[in-house]
Amino acid sequence: MKKFFSILIVVLLLSSLIVGCSSEGASSEEESDVIKIGVFEPLTGANAAGGEMEVEGIELANEMFPEVLGKKVELVKADNKSEKVEAANAATYLIDKENVLAIIGSWGSSLSMAAGPIAEDNQIPVVAPSATNPLVTEGNDWYFRVCFIDPFQGKVMANYAYKELGAKTAAIVQEVSNDYSVGLAKFFTDSFKELTGDDNAILDTVSYNTQDTDFTAQLTSIKEQNPDVIFAPGNYTESALLTKQARDLGIDIPILGGDTWETPEFIDIAKDDAEGVVLSTFYTTEVPITSMSETFLDAYREKYDKEPAAVTALGFDAYLVILEAIERAGTTDPVAIKEEIAKTSGFEGAAGVVTLDENGDATKNAIIKQVKNGQFEYLATVEPE
Secondary structure, eight states: OHHHHHHHHHHHHHHHHHHHHHHHHHHHHHHTTEEEEEEEEOOSSTTHHHHHHHHHHHHHHHHHSOEETTEEEEEEEEEOTTOHHHHHHHHHHHHHTTOOSEEEOOSSHHHHHHHHHHHHHHTOOEEESSOOOGGGTTTOTTEEESSOOHHHHHHHHHHIIIIISOOSOEEEEEETTOHHHHHHHHHHHHHHHHHHTOTTOEEEEEEEOTTOOOOHHHHHHHHHHOOSEEEOOSOHHHHHHHHHHHHHTTOOSOEEEOGGGOSHHHHHHHGGGGTTOEEEESOOTTSOOSHHHHHHHHHHHHHHSSOOOHHHHHHHHHHHHHHHHHHHHTSOOHHHHHHHHHTOOSEEETTEEEOBOTTSOBOOOEEEEEEETTEEEEEEEEOOO
């Protein structure tokens, strides 16, 4: 009898395990009806405005194209708080806790670079809408982008300074704690020296740290050198304060910047002193490039009743590049999706045609804009050589 009860207990225990496994399987099957794509962006902190603009585009794309492979696509957002450590934490959370099969982000090359090794180690593909530093994708087969990279952007602005403004000398202001700023400053410097044929064409290079608010010392040094132009890529807040202080000090030479300046906050902070500044960016509503450009513009204007920023269009495109890759792969396997993203060619997005090279970088046109009457106004389109 004792033996019988022992056997009965074993049978009951095994039955409970089988029931438990069956319930878990049912839960997994239900979860398989939803495809999770992670979004890690700076939703708070110094870069919040940029992150919010990218998220607008990603969410709009999800609303317009909510399914793939017959499954609902769920966006799972994680705030990287504009900090490198938090960017790594956000990527880890999305992979380990939310089990996303792909990730979009982040505004800010430094933030993207912080998450890169985590995506690579876990074999989860990531598509950056607007991170332009070459190191984001370099040596990482799991990271891609739908925007141009800084060597091209730096050359575009050096050409503008030399050919359009007739500048023979320049000063550089770099946000030394920002990989994007330091990299873009270097590419501008190299191109400008080559264009002028003068190794001494950069009269001064000064630096500041993220969240600095007083640039008097740096600007005083530049004023003493009397360059023809200032190139000052950096975060929009600090760049706007720097621009305002430069004008207050009587520095009236042209001030040039990069894509991060194209936020309403830049103009709100610099106010009238923003007038005349010139920047490079990814996209303009004045020159729709593809049929998807028109589709995106119509939908965005209807939803938000305003004009979209360039990074908003890029966020839209990043989502669709992933969706198209999933469709081609015919599976939710991240490895297969990664392989299909890498094959992206001739994809017609809102911000232009995307073809990824062997590094996962897109070869794209650059747009030059100027602040005029308190708005970012289109000046020119520059094609890669």
